[in-house]
Amino acid sequence: MPKIKSLEDLMKIKENTLKNVKMRELGKRGKIIVAMGTCGIAAGAKETLNAIVEALNESNIDDIAVVQSGCMGLCEVEPTVKVEIEGETPVVYGHVNPENAKKIVKKHILAGELVGELIVKQGKE
């Protein structure tokens, strides 16, 4: 470890670590919930989850939490993903393979547009 000499050195450590620490603070903009029931996992939810995290990291999004949940009861359209943004109606997407997952991050999370063709349902259950 080279010794720290400047503000830039400090900032670099701060920014790198902040991602991890921020994860623990409340007040995120929203979350993406991946259904990880047996059905979801069998349909490839693990790959979907990885793809979502990668896509978020690529776009440097740190105010969206990724959460796992149990089966949502929509087994025929698994893998399913629910996007909950504060102040917006929750949206459930179906058939979310890694490719679709990236699309959701790009369009819904970044641009704020719904991905119409993948929507299974909107609104609270």
Place this chain on the structure above:
Amino acid sequence: MHLTTNTILICAGGACISSGEESVKEALERKIKEYNLQDAIEIVETGCMGACSLGPIMVIYPEGIYYQKLTPEAAEKIVEEHLLKGRVVEEYLYQGDKDKLIPQPQKEIPFFSRQVKIATRNLGVIDPLNIEEYIARDGYFALHKALKEMTPEEVIKVIKDSGLRGRGGAGFPTGLKWEFARKSPGDEKYMICNADEGDPGAFMDRSILEGDPHTIIEAMTIAAYAIGANKGFVYVRAEYPIAIERLSAALNQAREYGFLGENILGTDFSFDIEIRIGAGAFVCGEETALINSIEGERGQPRVKPPYPAQKGLWNKPSNINNVETLACVPPIIINGPEWFRQWGTEKSPGTKVFALAGKVKNTGLVEVPMGITLRELIYEIGGGSPTGKKIKAVQTGGPSGGVIPEEYFDTPVDYESLNNLGAIVGSGGMIVLDEDDCMVDVAKFFLEFSVDESCGKCTPCREGNKIMYEILDKITRGEGTEEDIELLEKLGNTIKDSSLCGLGQTAPNPVLSTLRYYKEEYLAHVRDKKCPAKKCRDLISYVIDPEKCVGCTACARVCPVNCINGEVRKVHEIDQSQCIKCGSCIEVCRFGAISKVSPAIE
């Protein structure tokens, strides 16, 4: 980058460790591994989260769900339900009024939401053993600012303007202390951190050292730069092994990153810190006794003046600050004095950490703005009485402090206001007393501590406190006289006036303040041989109400001296001549038939 979906912050403060945090953590790790989730879930052991009565505690993020009173079984269930399936496990949530479940008490309950965390800002948030997490929370930025953008005089001015006062007890202005040490002639000076926290019931300094050791290192380095010291000591008691362990690790990290050692941050300022472990004598919290102890001498106070700022450690100018005081320094340097002054009162700005204990629902550590009223602190944050009994008074400042009766609970908590009532802010211990607490007994408890801890140097403290203790003991046995009460007052005032150090000067306070507000309780003990709180064993008797006793024999079976007589389904009776007043019978009676009476039945 591997994928972390959940982070678990588990409180590894002293109280949670002793209520089983380690086995909870083991169970978590075992179960997480079983489900192959170890890459997805990060477990971080943090410093004290403050709500010690709820321990062991953990918070699962990103949801921020707060689980309390955990066991290894609970941990396993939470892994299976919450982490694997995303369902909150209700049985371990915080329960509010009327059994309402509150998954995020940190947002809703006054105990958490009314706190303002400055000294304890990182406690329960970061991993104390990870310097990078400290940096992520603006750690060492204050050091950078002080060393590179400010002169030592400017640093001192900021601390003076902030109005920060010593949090260890006396409340002396910190900036002024630094200025004295700065102006004191000499090229060799020392910066000392007083971590010899000794008040029974106060543990904020330990929690800060355990939960955020880097803040102390950063603050000491800033202070050393301000006063012109190149060598520092942390004086910490051997009873704090976890604090010592984490501080040692943090010191090594700080050296590795260049925050300690030669040419800190590339400047020509050099400074390093050594830990000195004390044997746990209360008097060594007094700064001159502490200096003696570091020098290897007996822990006895020196005559002041000369003050440590003139002739301190090895007769060199030295500056001593308490842990909590130091923990406020980095945020003040970053945010400026006005920022700090937005909390607290004109003369006591900022916040203070209190250790709430006794007859109050939420016990633990709370950091609140100075000037908050005792009523808010005890009823809103502390949640009031857990049993519904009437709260009678609060004891503040430990063995150096005094009691404040309920009718003064609207007093703001600051140095001057509490002094006027005959109590002190002190190190921040707050023990809530209810109608079951006898004031003579409370005074006796604290005085016993001071008698034990007196170093013996000054006769008034060594002998006088002992005599006072004996008188109190006599009174609680019902053998005191009214002259004894007068003698207590006279002795107390003499000891205060004639002792050298803070220990002797304040040791009579618990007696004098209870005499001031509760003289009638003393008189009841002396005149009527009666203990109004029914606490003093020699002045009470246990009796069975014949109307309520159903003859279940439970009391007779539990009595260790077999002094309860009676047949099944017939009224029982206690043989007063044999009774040792242990109270076992009252605990097992399911019919409320046994009660205490005072004075005792002959």
